[in-house]
Amino acid sequence: MNRRLRNALKGLLAPDADRRRRAMEPFVRATFDMFIRYLYRYLGNEVECEDVLEDVYADIWEDPERLRHAGSERELIRTVYMYYMRKHLREVYRRMNRHMYLPQKDMENLVAPELGILDSLSQAELGQILHRAMGRLKARERRAVELWMEGMSSRAIANDLRTTVGAVKMLKSRTVLKLKKVLNEYCDKC
Amino acid sequence: MADINRTIQELLSDYAGALRDGCVPVFLKSLTRQEGQTITSCGEFWDATQVVRALNGVGFADKAITADVGLFISRVDAKIASRLKKAKTSPRRSSRRRPSSERRALPEHQRTEETL
Numbered sequence: 001m002n003r004r005l006r007n008a009l010k011g012l013l014a015p016d017a018d019r020r021r022r023a024m025e026p027f028v029r030a031t032f033d034m035f036i037r038y039l040y041r042y043l044g045n046e047v048e049c050e051d052v053l054e055d056v057y058a059d060i061w062e063d064p065e066r067l068r069h070a071g072s073e074r075e076l077i078r079t080v081y082m083y084y085m086r087k088h089l090r091e092v093y094r095r096m097n098r099h100m101y102l103p104q105k106d107m108e109n110l111v112a113p114e115l116g117i118l119d120s121l122s123q124a125e126l127g128q129i130l131h132r133a134m135g136r137l138k139a140r141e142r143r144a145v146e147l148w149m150e151g152m153s154s155r156a157i158a159n160d161l162r163t164t165v166g167a168v169k170m171l172k173s174r175t176v177l178k179l180k181k182v183l184n185e186y187c188d189k190c
Numbered sequence: 191m192a193d194i195n196r197t198i199q200e201l202l203s204d205y206a207g208a209l210r211d212g213c214v215p216v217f218l219k220s221l222t223r224q225e226g227q228t229i230t231s232c233g234e235f236w237d238a239t240q241v242v243r244a245l246n247g248v249g250f251a252d253k254a255i256t257a258d259v260g261l262f263i264s265r266v267d268a269k270i271a272s273r274l275k276k277a278k279t280s281p282r283r284s285s286r287r288r289p290s291s292e293r294r295a296l297p298e299h300q301r302t303e304e305t306l
Contacts, residue, residue, distance in 0.1 A: 021270050028263050036254045041247035045212030046254040050262060058269040096215040118244045127248050149249035151210070154203060169203035176202065177234060180241045 001072050005030040009076075012064045020061055028057060031076075035085075037123050038077060042089055052088045059084045078120055117187040133182040141175040144168060195224055198232050205235075206242045210250060 001009075008030045011023030035056065039049040060067065066083045070076040121129065134142055140161065147157045158168045196204065201221075208217035221229070229235050256262065 017274065021267070021274075024266060024270065025263050028266055029259055032259050032262065033255055037247060037251035040251040040254040041243040043212070044209040044214065044246055044250065046256075048212070049254050050265075054262070054265050054269055057266045058273055061266075061270050062273060093214075096218050118240050121244075123247060123251065126244055130244065130248050145245070148206070148210070149245060151250075154207065166200070169200045172206065173199035173202040173238065176206070176238045176241045176245075179245075180237055183241065183244070 001070075001076070002030075005073070005076075009067060009070070012060070013068055017061075020064065024057065024061055027060075034073065034077060034123070035080065038081065039085065039089075041119075043092065048092060052085070052092060055088050056080065056084045074120065074122060077122065081119075118183060121187075129183060129186045130179075133179055133186060136182050137175060137178065141171065141178065144171050145175055145179075148172060195222065198228055198235055201225060201229060202235055202238050202242070205239065206245070209242060209246050 004026070008023065008027040012020055012027050014020050014023065032053075035053055036046075036049050039052055040046070043049050043052070060080070066079050067076065070079050118126070134145065137145070144157055144161065147160055152160070154165050154168045154172070157172075158165045161168065161171075163171075204220070205214075205217055208214050
């Protein structure tokens, strides 16, 4: 954990509410990028991310005790996710779910009930591991994922790969499952 | 997402697309009852969502970063101020005491709850 973040965290743990309020600014500055990237994994929508994060910071201000023992960035993000973010994410998903057929319990699975190994990795670590894992994919699989990550639709990817939309969807889901296996192997080694 | 009775692979692909484009509610609304049941019973789908989230984070999370956090900080501060205000007003309401004559009229178990 860098010094800036450590100092911000120290101020946040003060017993006085006003002092904590003043300490929020450096804390938000030190953690905003990290937290919003993390939330984006689940929401994919920057406006929704900011709304949730606003509540998360207010909760942290109200009861920062959970963060007392966070010694590293990974621990910090894990604690914040488990005790502050997850309940708000669930509320958002529950709100989204009001028209549909997924049972509430399965809906909550979309917001990881427990953090898996992949979920607890930082952005940089995840990027590195993913880069290595992509190297183990077949050229066609890698191309499909790369195009998808460029923001292309299934139809556009199908045009590029000269195949059908259905085949692209199959390829994507097969590749995702393969990636999961490879990523788990890397995570086990770590 | 207009198809009906999509296979699990198609559903996963559509979920990934929806998460990427920030329109998960549209995906959820597009599910039929049968598709909902398919998803519920398929462990593969839930495994794959973890990777999809990771891909989403690595590929697109930069979109969520704002250049100036100042505006966001002022939103957080306003939220804290409103919570502070609420905290200050709520105890006053609860601490309003009834006149002593009324308190005496309460049964004993209720009086204990009040002091607690």
